[in-house]
Every structure is written in C-alpha cells, then in structure tokens.
Amino acid sequence: MDNTAQDSAILHAILEAAVDGMIISDNRGRIIRANAAACRLFQYDCEDIISESVNRLMPRAMAARHDGFMAHYMETGEKRIIGTGREVEGQRKDGSVFHLHLSVNEARINGTRMFVAILHDLTQRRATQLTLARSQRLDAIGQMTGGIAHDFNNLLTVIIGNLELLEMRGASERQLSLIRDALASAELGADLTERLMVFARKSNLKPIKTDLRELCEDTLAILKRTLGSTYLIKTDFAAEVDQVMIDPSQLQSALMNLALNARDAMGGRGEFLVSIANVTIDDSYMAQETDIQPGHYVRLSVSDDGAGMSTEAQQRAFEPFFTTKTESGGTGLGLAMVYGFVRQSGGHITLYSELGHGTSFGLYFPAVTGSDDGAERVPPQTIAHPGVPQGRGETVLIVEDNPKVRRLSVERIRDLGFKTEDASNGDAAYRMLQSGVHADILFSDLVMPGDLNGYDLAAKVAAEFPHMRVLLTSGYASDVVTGSMARDQTYDILHKPYRQSDLAVRLQALLTDDADD
The missing domain is CATH 3.30.450.20 (PAS domain)
Structure with a gap:
C-alpha cells in the first residue's frame, strides 16, 4: 500500500x-x-x-x-x-x-x-444544566424562604404574645374585637410560615418505617368523602411493596394536596388514580429521565384526567407562591410543600403533564431494609444488570412530540441493535408510512398534538400496515388519563420512565409474536 x-x-x-x-x-x-x-x-x-x-x-x-x-x-x-x-x-x-x-x-x-x-x-449537557439550574434555584429559594420564615416566626411570637397579654388585661369589648381579629391574622401568618418551613426542608419530620399502601388507603378514605361522588378514585397497589422511612402525617398532607389540586384541574368530575410500586433505577437512561440516582425506590404515582399544565406552569410548579388558581384563592404553597417534604425525606419528585389530558406526579422514596425503625436506607448504587435482548437490524418508527424524549428514545433503541425512523407526532408518522417508509415496529407516545393520538395511529397501522407490531408508551401512571382515546383494540402500555431492559424485552416480545404467527 x-x-x-x-x-x-x-x-x-x-x-x-x-x-x-x-x-x-x-x-x-x-x-x-x-x-x-x-x-x-x-x-x-x-x-x-x-x-x-x-x-x-x-x-x-x-x-x-x-x-x-x-x-x-x-x-x-x-x-x-x-x-x-x-x-x-x-x-x-x-x-x-x-x-x-x-x-x-x-x-x-x-x-x-x-x-x-x-x-x-450539547443537547444533553444543556438539558442537564437546565435541570441543575432549576434544582439550584429551588434550593436557593428554599434557603431564603427558610431564613425569612424563621425570622417571621420570631416576629409573630412577639406579636401574638403581646396581643394575648392585652386580651387578658381587661380590654374593653371594642378593643377585644380588634385584638381577636389581629390574633386570628397572626395565627394565619404562623400557619403560612410553617408551610414555608416545609418547602425549605426545615420542618420537624418524625419519620417511621411505613407501608405506603396502608397509609394511602387511610388517606383515600378521607378523600372520598372530601372530593364527593362526582370524582372516581382508583388505586393500583402492587402486591409486594418495600417499606419507606417517612413522616406519616406529612405524607397524608402531601397526598391531600395533590388530590385537591387534581380536583381543581378536573372541574366538576373526573378520575383520580393512586398507584404504588417498587422501582429499581439501575441504568443510566432511566436515571437521566428522572434525574434520580440509581437505587431501590418505592414510587407513589398520583394521576388525574384534568386540564393539564402548560410548559411554564410545569417549570415553576414547585416554586412557593406560584399558582394558576388566583381566582379561587390558591396560595401557591401546596406543591411547594410536597416538594420540600419529599426532598427532606431523601426522595425525588417528577411531574408529567399534557394540556387537555391530565397530570401525573411521581413521588420516589428510598426503600429501606431491616426490621427496626432505625433501618438504613438502601444506598443509591448502580446495579449490574444482565445482558438485554438485542435486535437484528429491524426498523423501529419512534413517534414522540417531546424532542428531548424522542432523541433519547432513538439513542436507546439504536443501542439495542435496531435501526430507527422518527416523527414528532402521529400525523407526520402516518404520512411517512404512506410515502413508503418501512418499519417493523411502531413505538409511539399516547398523547401528542395533531389529529392522531397514539391509539388513532395504532388503529391505522393495524388496518393499513398489518405487518407492523405496535408498542405504545405514556408518561401517565395508567389509562385513567388516556382511556377515552382507546379504540376497540387494546394495547399494552410501557410506562415512562422505563428501564432499558424493560424496553428491550417488550420489543423482543413483539418480534417473537411476529415469528410465531
């Protein structure tokens, strides 16, 4: 040469x-x-x-x-x-x-x-920077809020103490009326600062080893009476669930807050789902999606089929005093308190929402082992996982409207040995198929803009491209949010966030079914 x-x-x-x-x-x-x-x-x-x-x-x-x-x-x-x-x-x-x-x-x-x-x-780096900036912003707000709340508590202590002394020292009826109004307002201020302390992760938690299923059942019994008969509460509790170290009263308060937010988002009627299951985050893809360290968790998912949240609302949802319910007197502290409680408990919280289709919150609490109340949390760790099934060059058409999730899905599926085509919504994917683009598997999100949602696209594929297999995915906890979309045929749903091994097994199952036909 x-x-x-x-x-x-x-x-x-x-x-x-x-x-x-x-x-x-x-x-x-x-x-x-x-x-x-x-x-x-x-x-x-x-x-x-x-x-x-x-x-x-x-x-x-x-x-x-x-x-x-x-x-x-x-x-x-x-x-x-x-x-x-x-x-x-x-x-x-x-x-x-x-x-x-x-x-x-x-x-x-x-x-x-x-x-x-x-x-x-730089896509992933910028996404990581944005996530980090958001976390740092919330941390900074939390530190500032905690300091302000602490100082206000001292001020309110003086104000309440002096008002009570005036009340006891023979004030006139006219004066007593003014003093009692002032006391009521000061006590409201004390309650407000207490909620701010929860967001700042400086509340006095009393964690014990808890089975989330039992605690949620008790809370939901109260909620059924509070929400009324026009709201249907569904549960999906796994048969085996690890215990977690949390403050039961704060968990009940968090669940009540999420449920009341869901009620407001649903209007006069709707469906509300609470699900609980063990989750093992053991690959970089799932950790990337949830911004959670690998390890063993118990996930409490709370979903509704209400109005959903805008992108701006999702970005600011956990900030104190941010509210979309100004007309109904919302304080903007409910989600901030949930966020602070979960983080102070060593956990993480995720939010997934689509306008017009509903919202799903995921509360991740570290699982614990041992028999006593002082049991150690399972430390975050990367768990070695066996080789996952690989494709043989088959083509997967990925349909996802979120650009970040779409790029991640392309990367994941290529890593599993498949070729990929991708589209930003159901309408674009259908046009691609009509123009002659070949695919062996359709992997589509359920909720997308345009005329065709995931179920609609799957129905057209089944009718016009019968050789293709279909796998649908959703960021919602179950079909309580998307059940109204379903056609005559039902499909198994791969719920986000999912593990790489789960995705691999589902794809291979579709190909195996195809070979058996």
Missing part, C-alpha cells in the same frame, strides 16, 4: 471511529465528506448531504449569514470561528434546532482550501 492509500485509509478510520460529528467542506461551503456520527447528529443519510451546502445544517437566520462570513474570511483572513471553537445552533432534518459546539480548521491540499469542522452535540 502506497503512502497516499495508507493516509486515505487512516483518515477514513478516524472519521468513522469519531464519536463527534466531522464534516469536510470546500471553499464554497459544499460538503465533501461527512462521517456517520455527523449524519446521525443531523438525522440525514450521508449520501443525502454530500455536495450540499453546509447551510442546510443551520437554522435559517444563521444560514443567511454564513456565506457572508465565509466571503469575508476568504477576502481578509480575519478569523471568527476558524482555529477556535464556539457554541452554535444546528438544524436537524426534521427542522428541530439544537445546540452544538463547533470547532473549525483550515487545510490546503494541492493549493485548494478545505475546512474541517468537528461538531459536539
């Missing part, structure tokens, strides 16, 4: 081995070479972008300016990105915009200028 051939072989090996995207373009911005990582990053087949302008991979605003930047550099040699790196935006084939780190350098081959770009996807 001569040196030229050897260099070419080495270059090809470097390009294909690189985890980051690498694109080589000429001095006109035309793509000469792109490695497999770059094509996956932008969701193109490599042959589709060769000889195309790099502008195709940029949002419209940046693409319009890129040629001017290149012309300026070619004329003046003034560097803006060449030889350095910066954070920019890229645009995938489906039109979604994402953040990436771009570094570019120039090479001359036989007098011809070429540019080599290395692209690193």
